[in-house]
Amino acid sequence: MRIFFTKHARLRLIERGIKENTVRNILETPDLVYQTYDDKLAYRKKVRGKTIEIVCMKSSDKFLVITAYYV
Numbered sequence: 001m002r003i004f005f006t007k008h009a010r011l012r013l014i015e016r017g018i019k020e021n022t023v024r025n026i027l028e029t030p031d032l033v034y035q036t037y038d039d040k041l042a043y044r045k046k047v048r049g050k051t052i053e054i055v056c057m058k059s060s061d062k063f064l065v066i067t068a069y070y071v
Helices: 007-016 020-028
Strands: 002-005 032-035 041-047 050-059 062-070
Touching (some): 002 007, 020 041
Parallel strands (some): 002 062
Antiparallel strands (some): 032 041
16 A cells, blocks of 8 residues: 655644554554545544544555544
8 A cells, every 4th residue: 555645634644743654554444434525535543542534535555645633
């Protein structure tokens, strides 16, 4: 699995204290996946008592992470 991050996503990860390996874990083993808008997918998982959502675009084995936030 290859994961790429937009500039916006990298800034939000830093701002929100979410590590890249946490993003990888959520994309590999989500609790919930659903389609959002414009063919984007949201991957959600509870991590250390908090729910994190990753919005991305997926193409075969590639992910482009657009943003990440706590729900």
